[in-house]
Amino acid sequence: MKRVVTLSLVFVLMVVMIVNLTSCTTRIYATDLMKGIKANEVEGKDVDERFIQSTARFSMELFKRSLGEDNSLVSPLSVLLALSMTANGADNETLEQMEKVLGDDITIDELNEYLYSYAKGLPNKKKSRFEISNSIWFREGFNVNDDFLQKNADYYKASAYESAFDEQTVKDINNWVKKKTDGLIDEILDNIDDSAVMFLINAIVFDAEWEKIYEKNDIKERDFKNIDGTYAKVDMMYSNESKYISSDNAAGFVKPYKNKDYSFVAILPNKDISIYDYVESLDGETFLNLVGGAAKEVVNAGVPKFKYDYEIVMNGALIDMGMEHAFDGRADFSKMDADLKEGLYISEVLHKTFISVDEKGTKAGAVTKVEMRDTAGPVSEARVILDRPFVYAIIDNATNLPLFIGTVVDLGK
Secondary structure, three states: OOOOOOEEEEEEEEEEEEEOHHHOOOOOOOEEHHHHOOOOOOOOOOOOHHHHHHHHHHHHHHHHOOOOOOOEEEOHHHHHHHHHHHHOOOOHHHHHHHHHHHHOOOOHHHHHHHHHHHHHHOOOEOOEEEEEEEEEEEEOOOOOOHHHHHHHHHHHOOEEEEEOOOHHHHHHHHHHHHHHOOOOOOOOOOOOOOOEEEEEEEEEEEEEEEOOOOOHHHEEEEEEEOOOOOEEEEEEEEEEEEEEEEOOOEEEEEEEEHHHOEEEEEEEEOOOOOHHHHHHHOOHHHHHHHHHOOEEEEEEEEEEOEEEEEEEEOHHHHHHOOOOHHHOOOOOOOOOOOOOOOOEEEEEEEEEEEEEEOOOEEEEEEEEEEEEOOOOOOOOOOEEEOOOOEEEEEEEOOOOOEEEEEEEOOOOO
């Protein structure tokens, strides 16, 4: 496969469902359950301010709870898609909590319609590629509800597979992830617990070139000050951008990709504000206002080349956000299997991401696994050089929602 070195993002999220036993182009060898289920034509729901504000809030709350000591990167959309598929199997208080966390009390039926329209409307073009894939994997003998499969086929185009949950299943799932992330993430499972009965997986790939690719003389070596005070030599890529972000505690810029459907947003906190304090101050409305209020002003910008992967178990973050019952014996996922009234719960929400930023663009990806168990304005002196810890995001220009958001705090010694 021809690899164009661009801004690349890959995200994978896997939700793992397990049964609490005490309380009650690689071939895939699993049985394709969708052979008998054809996705219906469904009506979406137009993306409106209600959805945008709700999704921005979810994105920032998830981002704040995902920070660690190292570089971070999450795809709120990947997490939202995987957990919304999962919520289609939830009922009663479990469903109410999931709806509250995922959509600010937007019902799951409405959220299905919103996400169907939103995902369908995200452009996927040459030199600004954006692809979403979803799959559901069941252990043989699990009596899955056809309605659950149908809804996820209709709104999420999810493939469904029945398998023995043995070593071959591990290979099949990892091969699916590798294929759907262009090989950027090659593994999300190393084994399957005996109590696991279902995996719900979302994968996203973003591969885009900058609107204006950097030339050799635009790149110069510079020191990057890491979070611990040490310095790293980096290749700093300089350019003039035309959208300047400014607030009382930070400055930044918006840098477009080819086709102008997506943009890279960089935000540099003031020197006297730590990256963690700055992120803590963000909320959905603040982020949207920062990006939407970017001034048409020339900015002397500097972006370091960087590449890293990131992995996080999201259980704690989601419980802290209010999704408590889904992760313990109080869970009600009876809409997945009507015969199993209790004992089915989420054991792990695993999120893996990868990003590479260089002179040609960005390549990124994410996997989420749910396991159950214009014209520039006047020239100014604005200057934003990302030579110390910063926040960045990849947004879709139609809504300004962050498809991916992360922090760079350390680029080596």
